[in-house]
Amino acid sequence: xxxxxxxxxALAVAVTLIVAGLITASPARPAALTEVTNFGANPTxxxxxxxxxxxxxxxxxxxxxVHYCTGSGPAFHSGTEFASLADRYGFVVIYPSATRSGSxxxxxxxxxxRHDGGSDxxxxxxxxxxxxxxxxxxxxxxxxxxSSSGAMMTNVLLGAYPDVFKAGAAFAGVPFGCFATTDGxxxxxxxxxxxxxxxxxxxxxxxxxxxxxxxxxxPRMQVWHGTQDDTLRYPNFTEEIKQWxxxxxxxQTPTSTxxxxxxxxxxxxxxxxxxxxxxxVGHNIPGGGMAALAIEFLGLDDGGGPxxxxxxxxxxxxxxxxxxxxxxxxxxxTAAVTITNTGTATVGGWSLxxxxxxxxxxxxxxxxxxxxxxxxxxxxxAGYNATIPPGGSATFGFQATHNGNTAEPASFxxxxxxxxxx
Numbered sequence: 001x002x003x004x005x006x007x008x009x010a011l012a013v014a015v016t017l018i019v020a021g022l023i024t025a026s027p028a029r030p031a032a033l034t035e036v037t038n039f040g041a042n043p044t045x046x047x048x049x050x051x052x053x054x055x056x057x058x059x060x061x062x063x064x065x066v067h068y069c070t071g072s073g074p075a076f077h078s079g080t081e082f083a084s085l086a087d088r089y090g091f092v093v094i095y096p097s098a099t100r101s102g103s104x105x106x107x108x109x110x111x112x113x114r115h116d117g118g119s120d121x122x123x124x125x126x127x128x129x130x131x132x133x134x135x136x137x138x139x140x141x142x143x144x145x146x147s148s149s150g151a152m153m154t155n156v157l158l159g160a161y162p163d164v165f166k167a168g169a170a171f172a173g174v175p176f177g178c179f180a181t182t183d184g185x186x187x188x189x190x191x192x193x194x195x196x197x198x199x200x201x202x203x204x205x206x207x208x209x210x211x212x213x214x215x216x217x218x219p220r221m222q223v224w225h226g227t228q229d230d231t232l233r234y235p236n237f238t239e240e241i242k243q244w245x246x247x248x249x250x251x252q253t254p255t256s257t258x259x260x261x262x263x264x265x266x267x268x269x270x271x272x273x274x275x276x277x278x279x280x281v282g283h284n285i286p287g288g289g290m291a292a293l294a295i296e297f298l299g300l301d302d303g304g305g306p307x308x309x310x311x312x313x314x315x316x317x318x319x320x321x322x323x324x325x326x327x328x329x330x331x332x333x334t335a336a337v338t339i340t341n342t343g344t345a346t347v348g349g350w351s352l353x354x355x356x357x358x359x360x361x362x363x364x365x366x367x368x369x370x371x372x373x374x375x376x377x378x379x380x381x382a383g384y385n386a387t388i389p390p391g392g393s394a395t396f397g398f399q400a401t402h403n404g405n406t407a408e409p410a411s412f413x414x415x416x417x418x419x420x421x422x
Contacts, residue, residue, distance in 0.1 A: 033077050033095070040126030043118050044106065047097035048127045049073040052135060053087045061091040061141035061300055062131050064124060064157070064165075066150030069104040073097040081291035082145070091300050092135055094127045096120075098149070100186075107152040108179040108186050115160045115211035124157065125164055143298045145169040147286060148232065151224075152179060155240070158219040159207040167220040169294035171285045172229055174236040175243040177206035193332070194235030194399055197364055203239060204246030218247050222274040222297040224290065226281030227336045227397055228327055234334055235399045238366045241267075241275050248272040257384040260293060265367070265395060267384055277367065279336060279395050280325070319343035320419040322352070322412040332363075332401045337379070339414060340393040340422075347388035352379045353413040359403035368396035 036048045052060075063086070067076035073095030077083055086093050098105045098120065111118035131137040144165050146154045151173025158168045159176035178191040190196045208214075221244040225237035245252060254267035263279040274297055278285065286294070295301050323338040341347045354377060356362070361374045368379040385394045412419045 033074060033083075036127075036130065039130040042123040042126055044120050044123055045099050046120060046123040046127075047073060047099065048130075049077065049095040049097065050131065050135075051077060051083050051086060051093040051095065053083075053090060053092070055087065055090050056092060056135075057090040059136055059138045061143065062094065062128060062137040063091055063298070063300065064094045064096065064128065064142075064144040064146075066096055066105065066124075066144065066146030066153045067098070067103070068146075068148035068150055069102055071103055071150075076147075076150070080147075080286060081288075082295075085291060085295050085300070089295070089301055091141075092131060092137060094124075094131060096124050096127060102186075104149045104186055105153045106186065107149065107156050108181045108188060109184075110180075110182070112156060113160060113177055113180055113206075113210055115214070117160070120153070121157055121160055124153070125161055128164060141166060141299075143167050143169075143300065145171070145291075145294055145298075146173070147171040148173070148283065152232075155221075155243075158221060160210040162211065162214060162218050163216060165219050167222075167298050169222040169224070169297060170240070171224045171290065171294075172226065172232055172283050173223065173240065174232055175203050175206075175239045176210070177203075178236065178239065191236070192232055193329075194233035194239075194334075195332075195363070197235070197239065198242070200242040200246035200252065203243030207243065207247050218272075220272045220274075220297075222276070222294060224276045224278065224285060224294075226278040226283065226285060227334070227395075228280055228325075229283045230327065230329075231283040233399070234366070234397065235364050237275065237277065238364060241269070241273065244273045245269045253382070254384040261289070265385075277395070279338070319417065320347070320412075320414040321422055322414075322419045323422040324408050324412075326406065326408060328402070328406045331403075332399065333360075333406060334397060334399045336395065336397045337368075338393050338395045339388065339419070341388040341390055342420070344390050346390065347394075347414070349386050350381050350388065350394070350415055352419075353377070354379075354409040354411065356400070356409060357405050357407040359405040360400050361402075362398050362400045365398035366396065367394075368398075370396075370398050 033051050065082045077095050106112040106120040144154050144157050151170035154168040154170040155176040179188040223240045250269045256268045265277045267275050319342045321340040321342050325336045327334045362370050370379045388394050
């Protein structure tokens with residue numbers, strides 16, 4: 001009895017000191033990146049690293065974060081903000097590592113592009129199953145994100161495993177099936193260069209064919225792309241939008257647009273598809289603040305995912321300034337065009353006319369409709385970007401071919417009024 005009384009007394013003193021702040025309770029278990037082996041079917045011998053934050057939830061969501069070519073899971077862990085966001089919100093992060101030459105993931109073989117077909121996707125899904133079983137991961141809250149090769153894998157996993165993944169965020173990727181090859185090669189130049197153009201239904205059919213007979217819900221998708229990406233060129237951004245809006249039965253006209261940052265243009269297609277265009281940005285993303293916006297879209301911040309914003313209403317136009325930036329290669333180029341309203345009245349329902357130099361032909365455009373394909377062309381707003389307030393701007397772009405002439409248009413006319421050329 002005397003020993004029991006001493007123990008109880010010591011406990012009471014300890015509790016009193018903790019409450020008074022004179023001593024502290026034991027801290028939460030520190031988080032560390034750990035490698036997991038023998039996690040299940042793994043036909044290509046991928047490596048798996050797992051990050052479990054110290055404040056992990058009892059039934060944690062799972063995020064698969066997939067690295068770029070030449071990268072690794074640990075490098076993607078240390079070089080991105082996903083782990084710190086996991087610390088904040090209590091989800092777990094799986095970091096797969098590719099093992100083939102170049103450390104790129106298989107997004108091109110027939111096996112990878114078919115549900116349970118084999119190759120890297122099977123190994124990644126095994127990692128998810130392992131975390132569900134060993135870490136009590138929530139099977140209804142599994143998400144994927146990635147950059148470059150990892151963004152391509154994000155598209156592949158959402159396309160081939162809609163029964164596993166609820167949503168994804170792809171940074172500088174290409175549509176599902178765009179990199180498909182049949183000769184064993186892992187590289188598809190026409191896709192990488194942005195010249196593989198299909199209709200929304202054609203892109204959507206590739207996704208639907210990956211899992212024949214599947215009739216359940218499809219994952220939500222967020223895509224990011226820099227206008228100056230010279231590795232996986234910017235037209236892939238538009239093709240991804242085509243694909244995932246068709247998969248969800250949505251039209252090509254955004255339901256809302258806004259600017260999270262001055263050079264970020266975000267368009268939304270209902271709540272299922274979101275696209276962020278990064279003006280003047282190259283291939284090396286995600287950068288600062290992008291991961292947080294992806295986590296918000298996925299709903300890992302428990303904010304419930306995206307909400308729609310009101311659409312804009314056209315109003316009368318004013319004076320203007322145009323910035324025209326070209327990124328050329330041997331037989332083609334992309335052009336990024338920014339229209340700035342330098343007047344005092346709001347621009348609305350705009351059309352920008354200019355003459356393409358001889359030998360240049362437009363093959364695709366984004367954030368505007370451009371016609372005809374050559375000669376004297378006119379770019380018309382896409383509806384969601386019709387309004388430009390005083391001091392504001394609208395950005396669109398296009399891809400074109402050339403015959404060696406990479407000159408820029410000499411002048412621009414907005415709604416019949418000449419613009420200053422920056």
